[in-house]
Amino acid sequence: MRWLDQIMIGVEWRESRASSGWHRLTEGNRTIRTVDTLLRGVGQVVFQGNPVTGLFIIAGVTWGALRSEMPDVVVGMIVGLIVSTVTAKILRLDDHSVKIGLYGYNGLLVGAAVPTFVHSSPAVWIYLVVGAAVSTVVMLAISNVSKTWGVPALTFPFVLTSWVLLLGSYTFARTKIESLPAPALPARTTKALAHVTVNGPFVFEAIFRSIGQVFLINNWISGILIFVGILASSRWSGLFSLIGSVVALATALLLNAPGADVNAGLFGFSAVLTGIALGSVFYQPGWKVLGYTVLGVIFTVVVQGALDTALTPVGIPTLTAAFVFTTWLFLLAKEKFEPVQHTLIEGGVAQKVSSKAQTHAALSGS
């Protein structure tokens, strides 16, 4: 499963005195090793297999959840993270992948999503645990399929598992809905609904709320903490999270998206992930890649708008689907995207791609 790591971990935690000290600690102590694995799982949501990123994210999510009086979201997140990681252990999945958190980040998001949208109860916590355990199976399944074309599962295991749990919550009387959008026929957004006064505070808040919403948190301070966590692991990823957020905001305002949702970061969170993924993780930062990434971010906003319409009749949120679908399309195109192909991150997908290219050549006899 090494290929998954190579694909997923964008920029390794820079070797420093602090990190080598931490490394010694994790070697010597089993509990610290476990904590390290879990924290890396938190960081993998934003492509940083880095325990420091994980710490900042937990701080940010906790702050935002407590401010909205939703402590269940924090508990759910931790439970989901642990359950999905333990499931990977029980299934004896590749040890290295487990260690760097690749079997934790989807379960974590499932665990954050369920208490956000479904009313807490003992049955719902079992529901959450089953979902988190299944998210590991789904992660494995989607990865086995997507690696055929050299692309990672991204957060699709989270999206798919959560959609099933949330759609199911309509059918079962024991899973009471907390805050799902009521199923309806799509209506046109009016100018009044789209109107906002764009000023400094609006822009500042929207940018960082978009980063917070990656973890379903509508709070700009949370967003800043998460942003700092990303920056601590990779300057490029930090920069591209901002580029994603800013370009998405501009696109949403230009297209007149519903104003309140723009302010809440709901047109930006998927774009933030698209920005990090295309701009700093899977392609090496550069001018051409910047242009490609900006196109990807703009299209992510349009896909967000499209999914908002498409899911209205069934009453579930898009989660990070706009990021997943757009980034998949922009990554699947890469094999023939010559200028980028030659500038891939060292030790990243490059070797994979070149060996695949040779195989294709061999297959077609050319």
Place this chain on the structure above:
Amino acid sequence: MRWLDQIMIGVEWRESRASSGWHRLTEGNRTIRTVDTLLRGVGQVVFQGNPVTGLFIIAGVTWGALRSEMPDVVVGMIVGLIVSTVTAKILRLDDHSVKIGLYGYNGLLVGAAVPTFVHSSPAVWIYLVVGAAVSTVVMLAISNVSKTWGVPALTFPFVLTSWVLLLGSYTFARTKIESLPAPALPARTTKALAHVTVNGPFVFEAIFRSIGQVFLINNWISGILIFVGILASSRWSGLFSLIGSVVALATALLLNAPGADVNAGLFGFSAVLTGIALGSVFYQPGWKVLGYTVLGVIFTVVVQGALDTALTPVGIPTLTAAFVFTTWLFLLAKEKFEPVQHTLIEGGVAQKVSSKAQTHAALSGS
């Protein structure tokens, strides 16, 4: 197409005096050979390429259909079975696969579904015949894609073809709807709707109705006949059909699914198939596999609830989609599911998987 057989036929009809006698008969007589092929096709729905299973299923379906005064369902089933098998013959598909019924079971189910949901008329019978013929093309198409990852098409060709026919029946005035659910926006299930009195008869009936509903038959005697048919071919498959049904019932009751539907077996039929597939066909029965299968069965019930919600606005039933999607996920994960990988049924998918694993190793240069 040998790989398909290896994947599909779980447990071969045990070599006994009776079976070798039957074998001699099929060798000598063309009509008996044809009947053998058709009966095996019936059995393939529950993964038993076994004419005895086929006989019991036909008995069960006929009993249930006549009790509900729906003889068309039996006729449709036979017509669908014959048309799809003949289509495979005309397209000169792999003779061995045709012989063991792999091109019959989807057509059979299409043929049972159309008269269940669409009002019979000459035009509708042509509709059914076209659908059954196309189901063979779809079986081939889906198999060609799914074998890339070593998984079978399951009953997805039936689901896809029937969804097209049923959705289409809204558009054409000549295809009058008999009993499709009216398109609506999803509503929350209330406690009143979910309420049932759980007693012995309720449990007993629900368990066997779930088995009957695999063939769209709401009748517990039919379910018992089909169960006996499975048992006659494989004790493990029989056991796991029961485990699937019981675990699904418990899950549906725990989550408070709509009571009448639970009683009618509508939360159990997909789970029965998941149970047989994961527990006895694609993985070798054992404690770890039992746990994995139970998780799969529980998730099948949640997926059933999710699809019930998702399909409400378009007014079509889920058919066996919950089984297909869940089992695909749990099978796609198998390549890395080491403990199971080493205990595959002899002559099953093991060789396929191991040769694939070598290819992957070769491709990635590791």
Place this chain on the structure above:
Amino acid sequence: MRWLDQIMIGVEWRESRASSGWHRLTEGNRTIRTVDTLLRGVGQVVFQGNPVTGLFIIAGVTWGALRSEMPDVVVGMIVGLIVSTVTAKILRLDDHSVKIGLYGYNGLLVGAAVPTFVHSSPAVWIYLVVGAAVSTVVMLAISNVSKTWGVPALTFPFVLTSWVLLLGSYTFARTKIESLPAPALPARTTKALAHVTVNGPFVFEAIFRSIGQVFLINNWISGILIFVGILASSRWSGLFSLIGSVVALATALLLNAPGADVNAGLFGFSAVLTGIALGSVFYQPGWKVLGYTVLGVIFTVVVQGALDTALTPVGIPTLTAAFVFTTWLFLLAKEKFEPVQHTLIEGGVAQKVSSKAQTHAALSGS
């Protein structure tokens, strides 16, 4: 990317004095070479990488658009064609594929669809340009996936990109809807709605409107011009476009589809493409292939009816999805469709398939 050409260009422009003269012209003059590329892109919609076909299509679309007072559709088509082709140039995609128009036909259709369904405005033209640029990325992505099984992307990049843009147009206040169907729950088609008087003019018009609707044009004269353009490139493709249209009309009338839509060619345009693709491009014309193609065309009409129902709640048109899904299924089945496999067009997919078959054999160790 040669494989794509081999798959896409059905019948090469016949070597004639005219074509070799044109060939000399394109060699010597850059502007003429560019015009040649763009015209071939127009022709690729109907599988003819032929500038003459492109000219006839532009004439047909222009006639129809001007008659309906929708000149924006023509402008959008040209803009989409140019933007998607230029995007392929910027991404430095395979030169030969670009030259024969394979990166133009999806952008062209996106450019025709946007002004048809969304009210023109400066923001909407930017929307269209972004969509056309993204259609090239989507073309590359879908092709990279679909070539795994030796099938082409067809017009799915157009369908996917346009669905995103149209669904998104509900969410953004700046993209005003011009003529999308209002989101609704599916209703049964009544006999009154389906009633038509079938006479000569009805049949004649419906047949050629179906061909015009491939380019979203409801005009039989446009259809005739496009038909002549196809015929100029390939007699077989011309014949099968007619067969597709006639068989679809008969099927729609037999099933009692909504009469006005049948007259407008809305049950025929996808079938026209299925007919050309299965009958003359991917399989060599012959009696068996004729039967297979007729089954494919009939099923395309049923899929059209199914998609009409399925998309009603979200208020978007099917575009050419019925053609794409049906043709994919009927092409994916081809590997085992022995009689056809041996009669593929020289220089077509045959070599590809046989090398793939060898690979499969090698993989499975048989």
